[in-house]
Every structure is written in structure tokens, then in C-alpha cells.
Amino acid sequence: MKTFPIGGIHPPENKLTSGIPIEYLPLPLSVSIPVSQHIGVPATVIVNKGDYVKTGQVIAEGQGFVTSNVHSSVSGKINKIDSVIDSTGYKQTAVFIDVEGDEWIDTIDRSPEIITEIKLSSEEIIKRCLESGIVGLGGATFPSHVKLTIPAGKRCDILIVNGVECEPYLTSDHRLMLERGEEILIGVSILMKALNVNSAIIGIENNKEDAVEHLTKLSSDFEGITVSPLKVKYPQGAEKQLIKALIDREVPSGHLPIDVNTVVHNVGTAFAVYEAIQKNKPLFERVVTITGKSVKKPGNFFVRTGTPVINLIEAAGGMPEDTGKIVSGGPLMGKSLYSADVPVVKGTSGIILFPRQDSERMEVKPCIRCAKCVAACALNLEPFLLMTLSEKGFFERAEKERITDCMECGSCSYICPSGRPLLDYIRLGKSTVIKMARQRVVKQ
């Protein structure tokens, strides 16, 4: 069975919610919708305090190319436009709406019927993705229309669809593949049409056998789409690792997948694309896994963006007594939240509540040079060295050792028997090196 060749780790899967069907989370009393839920320029608010907005209405417009629209996820009156601390810990502008009923904009097709025929042209699909605020739902939230627009001089011959979900605990993509398989495959066909390619591979780790089987069966009705099971290994969901595993192409350091003639989209994104193109429904809700070892009723929910995380926790039986850490995303790459009032955004794939004893880090011991970090690094970097160079301030050397290649998957810190904060120092070094490189450009 296929997998990527270098490094990787096998953390315990802990997929507690893989058998629990997706439910709709009841609407909250109020939402706070951040204007920047994507990579790129934050959207500009186009509504005012006191305005009444409908579900699906644009409330902030993207400016420029790498940006995205933001839509209201509820209907109701705008209470205020104020700053909010989001899941990344930064302050940003958000639109606060008091929920009144649930009145959707009438362009959205709310019928349960599945529409197979793709009427829009490639350009229209890309335009609709931009208008509908579609971003990568795997967690990176890169605006999808940008990825679908192939730069001049480049070409794409295959679409890769990421159904790997290699992070422990998370099951939102898994459930979506089981419950919305057909929609995902239509979404993949739409993406293929937008990219003008004839083939697509959906990569799924084989700890989700049911999803592999289900999509394989459905894919016989779709031309050019194949499903490929992958051996379980973290970080297989990383773009470059997935491309290597599925089609054996190696994205050169500092380049993008399009440089090896491919584009990667997440299965969740494919579903959002289906809804945007076939149902005219902008992206304002997504599947979020709420889980944790002490959580009473872990589950998977369709959650409207802007919903406070606490609502999701309450739906899962309330905050366990022993909660010591709330993580948004997976345990390896997720962000720990400072409060449960943070809003769910487009990139929130899951919320994990860790008991107190699992929340604290190990005591830091001296490096015993066991080289386990080197063996675990999927990019064949030397984490122990990058940490030391960053710690001592040798940033030029760190740059030569390719510190900026690090994708911050956390495998090195996970594996280190001395509990050393490898990734923390690598992040520090990486951001310093990037700053240095920018200054060089400015000087020239």
C-alpha cells in the first residue's frame, strides 16, 4: 500500500467519533464572524451596525486576488462590528450578529435533491468559488479560487483530493465522505472541470476502510476519479507528502504543487464546492468534530461559522471537569484556545478537549543525540540542529540547513524522548530567517 517514503510517525489514532453520524448544531443566540478566515488579505466589512442580514448574505468582501468573501451564517440584526480574539490568538475584526430566526437568501437551493449535471464553465466555477468564499477546509484555509487559477506557463494534469485526515481524533472528513460521498464526487468533478484535467485521485488512509469502500463504489459512476487507500502515517495529509505518496512526484523546496503539474484539494472543500456550484450555497457552515477522552458525548456537527466553541462543547455534554486544554484542529498541528468563547471559523476541523494531565509538556532534558527527530522528519531536515541554531542565533546557518522548508508538522517534538521543544525553536528560527530574507529583498 502506498505512503510517503521519508520519516513520519504513528501517533495513537483515538478516532472516538468515526462511528457517530453528523448532526446539525442548534443555532446559537449570537455569532461573531471574523473577516479573516482565510490566508491572504482580510475581507472588508460591507454591512453596518443595526443592519438586518440573511443567512448566506455577503457581509465582508475580499479585496485583491488572494482573499475571500465572508458570508453571514445566520439571519438577524448586526449588534456591533468589533474586534475578537480568534483561534490563532490574534485580534481581528468580526461582525457580531444577534440571531433572529433562520431566513436564508433566496438564491440558495435548499432542496435535498442531488444535482449531478455541471452547467457552469471553468471560468464561471472559479468565479463562483471566489464569490462563495470557498477556502481550503483541510485547515490551511487557502482561497480555493487561487488554487484553481493555473498561472501562465504552468499546467495541471491531475487533481489530488485529500481525504487522508491523518491527525488523531479528527473525523469530520471521514464522516463527510461516508454521508455526503456523492456530493463530494460531484464536487471533485467540478474541480476537475475548473482545472481542465481528466483524472483525479482521492487519497484516503486505510484506517477509514468504510470510506475507501464507499467512495470506490460510488466513483464507478464518475469518469476519471479513482480512490487510493494509503498506509496510515502522519503527516500524510501534508500536501507535498500526499503528492509523493500518490503519484510519486516531489515538489521542489520552495515550490508549489502546480510546479509538478498537480493541485491538491481537501474532500471537505470538494463538498463546499459542490454546494456553492450546484446549490448556490456560500460557505458558512462546516463539519466540526468535538471530541476528547473525557467528553461525555463526542460527535460530529454541522456548525455555522461564528458559533462560539462553547456551544459545541455544550452539545457534546458540557465541559468536562478535568479539562486542561482546548485545541482547535488536530493534536499535532492544532492551536490551543485561550477561551471557549472563540468562534468556529472555516478552518476549524475539530475541537479537542484534553484532560489536565495530558495538557502539560514533559520536563525538558538534555539532547541525547538519538536522532529520532531526524528519522521522524518527513522532509529529511535535522530538527535537533535547527533548534540549536535558532537557540544560539545562528540564523544564516539555519537558512542553509533549510529551516524554511519546515512545515511545522510537530513530528520531531512528538518523538523526542527528552521532551525538547524542537518545533518551538524551529518556528522562532523560521520566522527570523523569513524576516531576514525579506529585508535582503528590500535592500536590493
Add this chain to the structure above:
Amino acid sequence: MSNLLTVSPSPHTHGKETTRKLMLGVVIALLPALFASIFYFGYAAIIVTVTSVTSCILFEYLIQKLIFKKPLTINDGSALVTGMLLAFNLPSNLPVFIIVIGSFVSIAIAKMTFGGLGNNPFNPALVGRVFMLISFPVQMTSWPVPGGFGTGYTDAVTGATPLAIVKEGLKNGESISQLISQIPTPAQMFLGNTGGSMGEIAAIALLIGFIYLLVKKIITWHIPVSVIGSLALFTTILWLVNPEKNAGPMFHILAGGVLLGAIFMATDYVTSPMNPKAMIIYGCGIGILTVIIRVWGAYPEGVSFAILIMNAFVPLMNAYIKPKRFGEEVING
């Protein structure tokens, strides 16, 4: 919310592997060889091991407490491993005071002067062993003959090791075919029924330990396989050139400390390289140097020296031999 939340950067989970667990894994892997040496050399093996282990731990404790005045590190298990490995490199009839001196050199000089665990350039157990070999050459080269559990301690019957027999014999103009009757058969050496250091004699016990280390992912195959492979290749060439003057590869692998060195000493985390490419070069260096010392050197055995010499090259190898990074090559098309 009544309780405070921990906010920290990712990752939020850890593999639960600890230095202590790894060290205890090495100790478990050493147990078959310990049992073998008790089986062949009797209670003397227990005396030597216990002396070495206790004095290593004690010296680390004293230095950490009285000189460094820092939290104790003896719990990490590294002094225990050093103690066991040192004992395994000694004859089973070595007097206690020499073992204590050797332990002091291992821990105080080879390890703690450099800052303790993780900082020493040379394998502590081997530094101790070589110090003893040079300072107490007589005691360090009188090898008890295996005699079962009842074998005495310092009054054990001694004899030459297979390597010494061959070295002496060749020097006196004898040929390998004449010497073959004096050395143990490969089967005897495989099971450990031969003279030598306590831990090195039983190939089978060491190989069981090797499998355990590999299964538990404590070490990778790179260093042991390249040490043994390069040694086998080099000795095969010499043997093919002149089978009367050079012993075959089987003899060289099973006699002396090659297996103990390749599996347990050369793979010491702190003093070995940190990426597979460098590990293989390091391993081949040890294999080749061992043969050079054995065949052309003054000592019959060269594993310890070979490892220490290659230890010295490790920082250089870490600096210049780099793994091939993902996405390093330039793509075409």
C-alpha cells in the same frame, strides 16, 4: 470557567517515549548476554557487573551532587547502561579496585567533565576500558576459560582468546590451517563457549539483544550492519588473497568484541552520527579500522580503538554529511 486552560504551541501530544525508557530498553537487550556470561563464568560475572554498575551510578551521583550541584540525573538510566557495558568489556576475574578505577574514568573523565549525558564525544564505557587496558595490561588480558557457574572469581583458570591465539600463531610463523585445531569452532563461538570479555563471547545472546533493540526501535540497523558488513567484506578479501595468513570472515565476526561493539557500543546515541548516510560511513570506518588493527596492529583486538577513533569523526560527519532533503533535486519538466 473555574479552571485555567493551558495555552501552548503545537504539538499538543507526545509519543510518551523517554530517555529513561530507551535506556532501560538497552538494559533489557543486554540481559541475554549477561545471563550467558553468568552461565559461562559463574558468580564472578555478577561481582564484576554489580561493582561496575554501582560505582558508575555512585560517581555520577557524587559529581552531580557535590560538584555540579544540579538535580540528580542517575534516574535517566544512562549510568546504568555505561556500567553494564563497561562490565561486559572486562574479563570476569578482574579485581574490584581496577573496576572501580575504570568506572571512575568512564563516568568522571569521559562523561561528566564534558557536561554529562549528551555532551561526551567518546563512548564512556570504552574510554574506561581502554584506560584499564593500558594501565593494567596483565589483568586486562588474562581471560578466564568458561567453566560454568561454579567457576571461581580471581582464581579462575585463564587462557588466551581465539584472536590472541591467531595473532601469536601467525607471528610465530604458523599458518591458519595449523592453528585451526587450537581455536574454538564457529559453533562454540556462536554459543559463547570461549575465552574473552564477559559480555562479548556469546554471539547468540548479543543477536537476541540486537533483535530486541530493532523491534523496539531503540536503534536502527545502519550502524551494526555496516560495521559487520564492512568487516566481513574486508576480511573476505584478505582471506581470498592468502587463506593461510588470514582468518576467514566468520572467525573475525564471531571472535572478540565485534558483535558487542557493533550492536551496543557503536550505536551509543551520544557518540554516533545522526543521519543514516553518516551512520553507514561511521559503521564502515569501524569495521575497516578493526580489521586493520587486528591484522597489522600490535593488539589482537581492535574494536574498542576503532570505535573511539570513529567517535572523534562524528562531529565532522554530522556537519558535512547531510541527509538528502525532501524536494532538494531540481525537477525536469
